Amino acid sequence: xxxxxxxxxxxxxxxxxxxxxxxxxxxxxxxxxxxxxxxxxxxxxxxxxxxxxxxxxxxxxxxxxxxxxxxxxxxxxxxxxxxxxxxxxxxxxxxxxxxxxxxxxxxxxxxxxxxxxxxxxxxxxxxxxxxxxxxxxxxxxxxxxxxxxxxxxxxxxxxxxxxxxxxxxxxxxxxxxxxxxxxxxxxxxxxxxxxxxxxxxxxxxxx
Numbered sequence: 001x002x003x004x005x006x007x008x009x010x011x012x013x014x015x016x017x018x019x020x021x022x023x024x025x026x027x028x029x030x031x032x033x034x035x036x037x038x039x040x041x042x043x044x045x046x047x048x049x050x051x052x053x054x055x056x057x058x059x060x061x062x063x064x065x066x067x068x069x070x071x072x073x074x075x076x077x078x079x080x081x082x083x084x085x086x087x088x089x090x091x092x093x094x095x096x097x098x099x100x101x102x103x104x105x106x107x108x109x110x111x112x113x114x115x116x117x118x119x120x121x122x123x124x125x126x127x128x129x130x131x132x133x134x135x136x137x138x139x140x141x142x143x144x145x146x147x148x149x150x151x152x153x154x155x156x157x158x159x160x161x162x163x164x165x166x167x168x169x170x171x172x173x174x175x176x177x178x179x180x181x182x183x184x185x186x187x188x189x190x191x192x193x194x195x196x197x198x199x200x201x202x203x204x205x206x207x
Contacts (some may be wrong), residue, residue, distance in 0.1 A: 008035055009046045013185055015173030018148035019160070020049060023084045023184070028169040037080070039075040060137070074137040081109060081141060087135035087175050089171050092152075093162045105146060113145045165189035 014020040024045060036042055040061055047057035084105045088098040107120035116139075120129045130142060130155035151157055159174045163184040183189040 007048075008041065010035065010048050011170075011185075012049065014171055015154070015175060016151050017049060017051075018085055018144050018151055018169045019173065020088065021045070021144045022082055022089065023170040024082065026170055027167045028086070030167075036079065039071045042075060042078055042140060051140050051143050056139075060140075061187055071137055071183050077138065078141055080105075081144070085144075086169070086171070088148070088152070089160050090169075091163060092157050092160050093171070106145070106152075109141070109145045110149050113142045116142055117146065131196075164191050 010020070011023060012020045014023050024034075024036040024041075025031065036045060043052070043057050043060045045053070046052045052060070076185060084102050087102050088106065091098045093173045116131050118131055119126050128146075130139070151160075156173055161172055161174045161180065161181060163170045163172070164182040165184075168184060168189050170189075172184050174181040
């Protein structure tokens, strides 16, 4: 991607930050929809998700050349976390317990993250925040890890679904009244399925 090319616009329809992070790739068996192929793409996702500020994102992009090896390791950790979270929540869609090693990996990440969590007062409210102001190569993952843990211990975990499309693996929280949502989005996967069924019926009538 050239420096003048617009950044890919990520989708945030999963209903939870951790699921939106998981959904940075689609159709996992074929890996034809990888949107997190570089460290800079991870920074772009974090900025669009409001995980880091524009200033912090710019600093991380500037710093990636100077800290190339560290960035490469951090990016590998990010992808490993993403796939771990996918397996954990995928197991939830089938009402199965996650693999022990995946839960252990999440707990290891959580142990490192919680030490940075802080509670701040904002007027009459209180909000979660993080210690320090300097952008960190791992900092973009802290809110993702906390969100995943909070989702797993909440009743909402029973409403996590996986898109019914055979060419999509996106996860989402089903907030529909009937709890029968099948698609990550009716505009994409849902619409494609409607078009497919329309042409199948047309062929059947033609025969």
